Amino acid sequence: MNFPVQVLVVSFVLLLVFNVPVAFSMGIASVLAMLAMGDLPALVAVAHKMITGIDEFSLLAIPFFILSGLFMGHGGIARRLIDFANVLVGRFRGGLALVNILTCMLFGAISGSATAAVSSVGGFMIPLMNKRGYDREFNASVTITAATTGLLIPPSNVMIVYSLAAGGAVSIAAIFMAGVIPGILVGLALMVASTLISWRRNYGKGETVRLSETWKRFFKAIPALLLIVIVMGGILGGVFTATEASAVAVLYSFLLAVVFYKEVKWREIPGILLQGGVMTSVVFLLIAASMAMSWVLAAERIPQDISAALLGLTHNKILVLLIINLILLAVGTFMDMTPAVLIFTPIFLPVVDTFGIHPLHFGIIMIMNLCIGLCTPPVGTCLFLGCGIAETTVTKVMRQILPFYAAMIIVLFICSYMPVLSMWLPEQLGLLK
Amino acid sequence: MAQWIKKILDCCLEGLVMVVVGVLVIDVLWQVFTRYVLKNPSKWTEELAIFLVVWVALLGAAVATGRGAHLGIDYFVQKLPRRERIAAEIFAFLCIVLFAIFVMIAGGAELVRMTLHLQQKSPALGVAMGYVYLAVPISGFFMLLYGAIGLYERIRAFLSQSEAAEGPLDSAGRPEGLPGREDL
Numbered sequence: 001m002n003f004p005v006q007v008l009v010v011s012f013v014l015l016l017v018f019n020v021p022v023a024f025s026m027g028i029a030s031v032l033a034m035l036a037m038g039d040l041p042a043l044v045a046v047a048h049k050m051i052t053g054i055d056e057f058s059l060l061a062i063p064f065f066i067l068s069g070l071f072m073g074h075g076g077i078a079r080r081l082i083d084f085a086n087v088l089v090g091r092f093r094g095g096l097a098l099v100n101i102l103t104c105m106l107f108g109a110i111s112g113s114a115t116a117a118v119s120s121v122g123g124f125m126i127p128l129m130n131k132r133g134y135d136r137e138f139n140a141s142v143t144i145t146a147a148t149t150g151l152l153i154p155p156s157n158v159m160i161v162y163s164l165a166a167g168g169a170v171s172i173a174a175i176f177m178a179g180v181i182p183g184i185l186v187g188l189a190l191m192v193a194s195t196l197i198s199w200r201r202n203y204g205k206g207e208t209v210r211l212s213e214t215w216k217r218f219f220k221a222i223p224a225l226l227l228i229v230i231v232m233g234g235i236l237g238g239v240f241t242a243t244e245a246s247a248v249a250v251l252y253s254f255l256l257a258v259v260f261y262k263e264v265k266w267r268e269i270p271g272i273l274l275q276g277g278v279m280t281s282v283v284f285l286l287i288a289a290s291m292a293m294s295w296v297l298a299a300e301r302i303p304q305d306i307s308a309a310l311l312g313l314t315h316n317k318i319l320v321l322l323i324i325n326l327i328l329l330a331v332g333t334f335m336d337m338t339p340a341v342l343i344f345t346p347i348f349l350p351v352v353d354t355f356g357i358h359p360l361h362f363g364i365i366m367i368m369n370l371c372i373g374l375c376t377p378p379v380g381t382c383l384f385l386g387c388g389i390a391e392t393t394v395t396k397v398m399r400q401i402l403p404f405y406a407a408m409i410i411v412l413f414i415c416s417y418m419p420v421l422s423m424w425l426p427e428q429l430g431l432l433k
Numbered sequence: 434m435a436q437w438i439k440k441i442l443d444c445c446l447e448g449l450v451m452v453v454v455g456v457l458v459i460d461v462l463w464q465v466f467t468r469y470v471l472k473n474p475s476k477w478t479e480e481l482a483i484f485l486v487v488w489v490a491l492l493g494a495a496v497a498t499g500r501g502a503h504l505g506i507d508y509f510v511q512k513l514p515r516r517e518r519i520a521a522e523i524f525a526f527l528c529i530v531l532f533a534i535f536v537m538i539a540g541g542a543e544l545v546r547m548t549l550h551l552q553q554k555s556p557a558l559g560v561a562m563g564y565v566y567l568a569v570p571i572s573g574f575f576m577l578l579y580g581a582i583g584l585y586e587r588i589r590a591f592l593s594q595s596e597a598a599e600g601p602l603d604s605a606g607r608p609e610g611l612p613g614r615e616d617l
Contacts, residue, residue: 019510021503043540247461277450281493
């Protein structure tokens, strides 16, 4: 490691430890590293990298998916999906847990925010499950882990961020499609885990719904489910770009929440716009600052050094994937998703490239790892939110959430070593470059 | 006084963010409409959308600084006793203030000057790119104000040792242990 790299790494880590926001830490560390590199106009260069990092049309999909997620979360869409999921899986043993998981997956397919899933699906399902005799901690565990499937099932903002951080190596449509099968697999694995537990604890079976009722619920859920068709169908059919589809999603979810289901009042709209604006800014400042930092990384040839170091250890692709998975799992326990993707994509992508791992496949592995991180302490957004809703503590949940971690990790390893699971769908749809 | 300035700032900037986000949605919807319904895609909507999102992102980033909404790793700092934690917060705010002054304001202003000098114009709207980039120093200015207010409050809290009952003061200004962040 030469001097500028040492400056970058040491200052960045120190700033993070002192709780300086990640975006500022990246910016300051980049300035210091550029100063250490000598004769660079560091201040202007960082400002320039930052602004050119965000003046990108494809990034507009982020504020729009955030906004449509907010409308979906406030708009009573979760309840319609729960009713619908109940028809499909409610009758089995531990039915409510299955309903919870399936709803999270469906919700993920229309909103793509894990916290929105925990609060709007969990906010309804957890109290209901508590009442029906399921353990509080079990209910929290199911919701927390199932909510993360929404980040793998498109649309998903973290995938847009990955597509950007990968520097155009993957298109947004391709990474969206790559997540479908792994996302469904995680959901299925969680269902298996919850069913096994439900059998052992003899949790109740749900209602069997009559046919007429089935149709009624299906029709009520159709408007919400239609959004999947509009967004994904629009992008895949080449009708919309991802950005245009996201804008249509805002309009559609707005109409659904405000006009059709009438669960969002007109006077709540400015607040939603503001919340969406601030959330967008948080992501965009991270993206902006990460552009400055990844410029330094590339200029100092850090990815090449890491590749060389890894190649010195092993030439085995499986072992390399294992090492990278362990690093990302560790990172995910401490760091939120967007900063983690922005920091580690430019470092690891060239590395995995030398080992013949496709950027799409790697993106899915990375996101799956970080999803597990959302459910683990010490920093786990979903974990804390879920514990709050279930009115229990992280310590109590830890014992019961272990089987669900196991399910997620098993699927992570299956997807790591079977690239076909991520690659097949984009390949069939002709989205590979 | 500090609270008072913060309220005024919040009011203006938040209002602006709301309006611009709304305009942004309408702008891109208009683009979709012109392309698929009028079959005559508008040339300027895409450019306007980029300019708007750059401005909203940077102004919103200042608002987010005031709210402590920027993501950080609070794990280590939370383990510290109260006084040391406030000291760490003072350091974090100092970093934000310095970044705002040197990179966003000084670096940003120089960037604006250079871009205006090169007379770089956007292709469809013909706006000088320097004015688009003006968002950096302006956002830096508001970030500096929010950062300075945060710094002032923390220093006051640090100096008044007796205020033990005041409750935890984490950078997000939210009660300890409760998550206030979204999954970003």
